[in-house]
Amino acid sequence: xxxxxxxxxxxxxxxxxxxxxxxxxxxxxxxxxxxxxxxxxxxxxxxxxxxxxxxxxxxxxxxxxxxxxxxxxxxxxxxxxxxxxxxxxxxxxxxxxxxxxxxxxxxxxxxxxxxxxxxxxxxxxxxxxxxxxxxxxxxxxxxxxxxxxxxxxxxxxxxxxxxxxxxxxxxxxxxxxxxxxxxxxxxxxxxxxxxxxxxxxxxxxxxxxxxxxxxxxxxxxxxxxxxxxxxxxxxxxxxxxxxxxxxxxxxxxxxxxxxxxxxxxxxxxxxxxxxxxxxxxxxxxxx
Amino acid sequence: xxxxxxxxxxxxxxxxxxxxxxxxxxxxxxxxxxxxxxxxxxxxxxxxxxxxxxxxxxxxxxxxxxxxxxxxxxxxxxxxxxxxxxxxxxxxxxxxxxxxxxxxxxxxxxxxxxxxxxxxxxxxxxxxxxxxxxxxxxxxxxxxxxxxxxxxxxxxxxxxxxxxxxxxxxxxxxxxxxxxxxxxxxxxxxxxxxxxxxxxxxxxxxxxxxxxxxxxxxxxxxxxxxxxxxxxxxxxxxxxxxxxxxxxxxxxxxxxxxxxxxxxxxxxxxxxxxxxxxxxxxxxxxxxxxxxxxxxxxxxxxxxxxxxxxxxxxxxxxxxxxxxxxxxxx
Numbered sequence: 001x002x003x004x005x006x007x008x009x010x011x012x013x014x015x016x017x018x019x020x021x022x023x024x025x026x027x028x029x030x031x032x033x034x035x036x037x038x039x040x041x042x043x044x045x046x047x048x049x050x051x052x053x054x055x056x057x058x059x060x061x062x063x064x065x066x067x068x069x070x071x072x073x074x075x076x077x078x079x080x081x082x083x084x085x086x087x088x089x090x091x092x093x094x095x096x097x098x099x100x101x102x103x104x105x106x107x108x109x110x111x112x113x114x115x116x117x118x119x120x121x122x123x124x125x126x127x128x129x130x131x132x133x134x135x136x137x138x139x140x141x142x143x144x145x146x147x148x149x150x151x152x153x154x155x156x157x158x159x160x161x162x163x164x165x166x167x168x169x170x171x172x173x174x175x176x177x178x179x180x181x182x183x184x185x186x187x188x189x190x191x192x193x194x195x196x197x198x199x200x201x202x203x204x205x206x207x208x209x210x211x212x213x214x215x216x217x218x219x220x221x222x223x224x225x226x227x228x229x230x231x232x233x234x235x236x237x238x239x240x241x242x243x244x245x246x247x248x249x250x251x252x253x254x255x256x257x258x259x260x261x262x263x264x265x266x267x268x269x270x271x272x273x274x275x276x277x278x279x280x281x282x283x284x285x286x287x
Numbered sequence: 288x289x290x291x292x293x294x295x296x297x298x299x300x301x302x303x304x305x306x307x308x309x310x311x312x313x314x315x316x317x318x319x320x321x322x323x324x325x326x327x328x329x330x331x332x333x334x335x336x337x338x339x340x341x342x343x344x345x346x347x348x349x350x351x352x353x354x355x356x357x358x359x360x361x362x363x364x365x366x367x368x369x370x371x372x373x374x375x376x377x378x379x380x381x382x383x384x385x386x387x388x389x390x391x392x393x394x395x396x397x398x399x400x401x402x403x404x405x406x407x408x409x410x411x412x413x414x415x416x417x418x419x420x421x422x423x424x425x426x427x428x429x430x431x432x433x434x435x436x437x438x439x440x441x442x443x444x445x446x447x448x449x450x451x452x453x454x455x456x457x458x459x460x461x462x463x464x465x466x467x468x469x470x471x472x473x474x475x476x477x478x479x480x481x482x483x484x485x486x487x488x489x490x491x492x493x494x495x496x497x498x499x500x501x502x503x504x505x506x507x508x509x510x511x512x513x514x515x516x517x518x519x520x521x522x523x524x525x526x527x528x529x530x531x532x533x534x535x536x537x538x539x540x541x542x543x544x545x546x547x548x549x550x551x552x553x554x555x556x557x558x559x560x561x562x563x564x565x566x567x568x569x570x571x572x573x574x575x576x577x578x579x580x581x582x583x584x585x586x587x588x589x590x591x592x593x594x595x596x597x598x599x600x601x602x603x604x605x606x607x608x609x610x611x612x613x614x615x616x617x
Contacts, residue, residue: 011538017485067447080504081502082504083502087405088378110506110507110508111502111506113504113505113506113507114505114506117504117505118500118504119500120497120504122497124495124497124498124500124501125501126498126501126502126515126519127498127519127520128519136502136505136515137506139507140505140506140507141505141506187501187505188504188505190505193503
């Protein structure tokens with residue numbers, strides 16, 4: 001598969017290597033594109049999430065589940081430095097992308113986000129036409145070739161082309177919620193990132209629109225790696241290959257914080273969880 | 288169950304309650320009334336000013352707006368009242384004001400909403416709002432005593448450099464005084480900047496975090512994020528802010544009267560003295576009688592009409608541009 005050159009820094013070249021999978025319970029059958037090593041996220045002095053280590057497997061869907069306030073969205077946003085604009089937000093540990101720490105000094109967050117895109121909880125198309133929504137990312141990324149072709153390709157991949165091909169100049173805000181979310185996915189894949197982060201992408205959608213997005217995720221794994229945060233366990237079980245279960249804990253100083261409890265293949269996590277807390281959560285005894 | 292409704296008949300339970308119905312009716316009368324009041328006041332202003340100005344309109348006909356000569360006391364013949372020179376002065380000084388004020392205001396507003404550290408925002412906003420609190424006569428005196436004289440060498444230098452260039456040469460013509468279109472425009476720019484800044488800042492701050500996040504997640508730089516997410520969202524509001532600023536600039540009287548130079552003059556030379564409609568009214572009203580007074584009121588009518596026309600035009604532009612930018616909704 002053709003990949004974009006992975007160069008996140010202003011330096012001419014970065015050593016790119018793919019580390020082996022080290023997390024427990026994970027086979028080495030597929031390569032990891034990202035790797036979290038002891039990642040903690042702080043807001044000011046408050047440590048919101050502590051010591052997260054897990055891999056993100058290439059061309060697979062990795063789900064992050066857990067109760068509210070367990071830090072799953074916080075960790076997701078740490079993967080493409082979307083926490084940077086939040087005043088006081090800080091990350092410790094290493095977030096490796098092809099072996100390169102995304103928080104290293106010479107890494108440009110803008111380049112990080114061009115490689116690792118994000119789809120948000122509430123569909124958030126720009127107040128522009130459908131065409132311009134997709135073209136925006138292409139334009140700012142200076143993507144060569146005919147813009148029309150790229151826009152069509154992205155909309156087709158997002159399974160939206162047939163529904164919007166006759167109204168590309170119409171406002172994106174006139175689309176239904178499910179269509180808007182697929183437009184946001186089209187906009188994200190148009191710039192050809194390697195990884196797509198999805199933060200509860202279906203929570204504002206009806207079941208039919210949700211099913212369409214889930215089908216789409218499966219299709220997208222041909223070309224992309226997907227990380228999805230969801231509070232819907234059935235969704236995680238349906239769409240993901242790997243699942244990370246987070247929970248909120250209270251430490252000795254009575255400080256509440258998020259923590260990764262268990263990471264494994266989705267089938268195993270849901271049928272035979274290693275940790276009692278995971279079992280309690282997935283069987284509905286907690287959360 | 289002492290709290291049970293005494294009348295189990297659903298029809299009476301759903302019947303209109305007198306209290307809330309009265310409240311709603313009073314509210315709707317009140318809001319309708321205040322809305323109509325605005326229209327009535329506007330209409331009355333228009334009718335009475337046109338009536339007061341009628342002798343001048345009657346004497347001059349359409350020449351009132353096409354004639355550039357303004358001569359209330361000619362040595363021979365009838366007085367001539369032409370508003371064109373002053374309309375030109377109003378337009379050109381306001382245009383200069385916007386040319387300087389809009390980029391500065393939008394820049395300040397962007398800085399305050401997107402870049403400035405949180406603890407700097409409050410004080411900066413206060414300082415800018417204070418600028419709006421300075422009385423216009425103070426700006427006028429400052430312009431006539433300090434800014435005008437100080438700018439003469441600058442104007443002279445600009446004339447020396449660009450005087451020979453084709454188009455710029457006519458814009459930056461000979462300098463005779465510091466009281467001219469350019470000085471009036473600059474003083475007006477300072478006066479309208481706080482208004483435009485404070486409204487554009489409000490508009491920018493209504494851009495949803497989600498829209499900005501969307502742009503950033505596509506790998507946008509801050510500037511690309513502003514262009515892609517902030518501007519399309521705020522275009523209409525920013526134009527509204529500019530229109531309010533323009534309204535202030537066109538209507539500004541005393542500051543302009545002090546610094547524009549007081550000449551009846553239509554010239555491309557921005558360094559030449561001229562006059563504006565509002566300034567002429569305040570300068571000459573005290574010594575006017577009869578048709579002369581009517582002509583001055585006529586200037587007010589023309590100014591009023593210009594302002595309304597520009598506002599309507601701006602709304603059309605905003606609607607067109609938004610339809611193009613955002614895509615049609617239908």
